[in-house]
Amino acid sequence: MRTRYTTRQGFILTDIISRKLGVDERFTILDGGAREALSDPRWQVFDPSRVRLFGFEPDAAEVENLNKEAADRGLDYQYFPGALWGTQTEVTFYENKSPGGGSCFPQNTDLTDRWKFQNQQDAFMSTDIFYPTGTEQWQTTTLDDWAEKRGGADIDFMKVNVQGAELEILRGGETLLPNVIGIMAEISFVESYKDRPFFSDIDSYLRAAGFEFFDMIGLHYMGRSASDVTASHLPGLYPLWGQLIEAHGVYFRDPIRCEQKGEDMSAFTLEKVLKLVSFAEVFGQVEYAFELLGWLEKHLQGKGSDKEAADIAELSANGRHLYMSLLN
Structure with a gap:
């Protein structure tokens, strides 16, 4: 039977926890590249009255x-003009033909001109759609x-997807990081922008700050413009x-490891x-x-907090029970 849980329009524990948290508690999210925050499906699975989001966008x-759209929809989303970086300074932003392809690097x-963007139906040469x-x-x-x-901000989760500026943004938020419990950051394995940080740089920084790596999502693969064969068009691949x-x-963050x-x-x-x-x-990460x-x-x-422990056991x-019922 199709439900909001089987279609990922909601999550079981999140719904229960939303009802349990104090009336003033919010899932507080900071979005470092905020243009798509209003349509991000991850935030839409939360009770809208329980989400507070801070977003940043250079275009005033x-x-x-x-801000107008968020207010019209009754969402506690607040957007701020300006570009985030590791320091207060002036940087050069390199605009791009591809929406979202611009970067401060x-x-x-030499590398990206060799790429071919593709899906199951079409193929596009990088030189035609992805260039400064x-x-x-x-x-x-x-x-x-x-x-x-x-006057302070208590952030629960950070999303930083800003074409190479992720590490700079994290370095500029070191007083916020100790209270942050989760981060999703864009990670790169190739030098698509000159001198951009790699996955290893961001991973080392976050591990040193007390975070544990859990998953890699939104994998982005690239074909080759010099190839006459477009791999994603091959049957059964x-x-x-x-x-x-x-x-x-x-x-x-992992409180279990911290306690150990x-x-x-x-x-x-x-x-x-x-x-x-x-x-x-x-x-x-349901099992986690x-x-x-x-x-x-x-x-x-x-700690002797037996009533709270009993509440968690019931939760x-x-x-x-609800998860197991989905298996029937």
């Missing part, structure tokens, strides 16, 4: 449009400066083809762990979500 006119056309068209000068700000001007150039890395290593646990409040359970579920609930129950028992049991 677009910010005005986004110059395009490496001009430059702009952008004034940048940092997440820490933005948060200081607001294994669906992953070409060179993997980019993806999105999903990282979460005797590290500081002050950031893992009951509310934060429950939100971590929800974000884990939404990003496909249930592992967290089991750990949380025992952790609360160890987990209800979630498990």
Whole structure:
């Protein structure tokens, strides 16, 4: 039977947790490349009244449009003009023919001109659709400066998908990061833009900041313009083809590991762990979500919080029952 759960329009534990959290609690999301935030399906599975989103966009006119649309839809989405970076400075932005292809790093056309974009029906040479068209000068700000001007910000989850600027943005938000429980960041395996950070750079930075790598989603493969054969058009081909150039890395904090290593646990409040359970579920880490609930129950028992532990046990049991019912 089709339900909102089998069609991924909602998630079981997230719905239960949304009803359990205090009336003022919100799933607070920071989107570093915010033009598509209003249509992002990941945020739409949450109860809209439970989501607070902060987005950043260099185009002031677009910010005005986004804020108006969010207000018209009754969403607590707030957009701010400006480009995020690691410092307050002026950077050159390299515009691109391809929407979303611009970057603060110059395009490496020696590599990208060899690419072929393709799907099951069509193929497009990179030289026809993905090339620099001009430059702009952008004034940048940092997440820490933005948060200081607001009097602080408690962010639960960060999405940074900004064509190479991910590491700079993270470095400019070091006072925010300790309370962040999850991050999705664009990661690159090739130098599509000159001197852009690679997956290894972002992975090392996030691991040092206390995050654990969980998944790689949105895999982006690229064909070759010099090939007369378009691989994705071949019948019966294994669906992953070409060179993997980019993806999105999903990282979460892990209170279980922190406890095992005797590290500081002050950031893992009951509310934060429950939100971590929800974000884990939404990003496909259902088993980790249930592992967290089991750990949380025992952790609360160890602190003498028997009533809260019983509440978590009931939450987990209800979630498990609903998940198992989908197997029938």
